Amino acid sequence: NAGVTQTPKFRILKIGQSMTLQCTQDMNHNYMYWYRQDPGMGLKLIYYSVGAGITDKGEVPNGYNVSRSTTEDFPLRLELAAPSQTSVYFCASGVLGSGANVLTFGAGSRLTVL
Amino acid sequence: AQTVTQSQPEMSVQEAETVTLSCTYDTSESNYYLFWYKQPPSRQMILVIRQEAYKQQNATENRFSVNFQKAAKSFSLKISDSQLGDTAMYFCAFIWGGSEKLVFGKGTKLTVNP
Numbered sequence: 001n002a003g004v005t006q007t008p009k010f011r012i013l014k015i016g017q018s019m020t021l022q023c024t025q026d027m028n029h030n031y032m033y034w035y036r037q038d039p040g041m042g043l044k045l046i047y048y049s050v051g052a053g054i055t056d057k058g059e060v061p062n063g064y065n066v067s068r069s070t071t072e073d074f075p076l077r078l079e080l081a082a083p084s085q086t087s088v089y090f091c092a093s094g095v096l097g098s099g100a101n102v103l104t105f106g107a108g109s110r111l112t113v114l
Numbered sequence: 115a116q117t118v119t120q121s122q123p124e125m126s127v128q129e130a131e132t133v134t135l136s137c138t139y140d141t142s143e144s145n146y147y148l149f150w151y152k153q154p155p156s157r158q159m160i161l162v163i164r165q166e167a168y169k170q171q172n173a174t175e176n177r178f179s180v181n182f183q184k185a186a187k188s189f190s191l192k193i194s195d196s197q198l199g200d201t202a203m204y205f206c207a208f209i210w211g212g213s214e215k216l217v218f219g220k221g222t223k224l225t226v227n228p
Contacts (some may be wrong), residue, residue, distance in 0.1 A: 031214065033215075033216075041220060041221075042205060042218045042219060042220040042221050043205070043218045045215060048214060048215060050214055056214075058215070088157060090159065092159075096209070096213075096214060102149070102161055102164065103159075103161075103216060105158065105159035105160075107156075107157065107158055108157045108158070
């Protein structure tokens with residue numbers, strides 16, 4: 001049981017480049033999330049999804065896009081990378097509702113934009 | 115708005131001693147869940163303990179226990195017999211029934227000294 005798998009673990013981008021962070025979970029969770037964590041800070045929600053075909057913005061969605069074509073996958077796309085997007089990105093999945101409400105996190109992807 | 119506040123940015127404790135991390139939250143909801151997540155230097159987010167608001171009994175997991183004061187909206191984490199491996203960032207998190215998103219505090223950096 002792999003849990004939540006994120007790739008790549010590290011990436012360096014030049015300003016203006018684009019890339020996709022991949023996230024896959026094998027727990028059949030409906031809910032999936034993308035967070036970013038800046039140095040010394042907490043987690044800020046970028047986008048989330050409550051099921052295949054449904055996505056919604058979090059508190060810091062600008063500069064990012066997501067899609068959810070399957071239950072398992074929730075990729076995060078960065079368009080026109082900017083230095084402000086230098087961060088560690090975490091994907092998480094979970095089952096919400098009584099008796100659950102626990103998120104399982106991936107190992108994180110460290111992105112540097114130069 | 116639902117908020118989570120961790121008032122201690124950094125704390126330190128000697129190995130084998132006990133330490134308490136503070137967390138307060140603000141909500142008008144009656145059905146909610148509280149969590150403590152640990153983030154060691156490896157960056158992996160690990161669930162430490164969870165508490166359902168409707169339960170009066172404080173949750174415990176081995177050396178980790180909480181002091182849940184519902185009226186005061188306080189949810190502190192006590193770590194007994196601290197170990198070097200407890201060195202990490204600790205995040206308090208909150209979700210209310212029917213919500214789709216966890217709200218995280220900014221974290222407390224705990225250092226366990228030998």
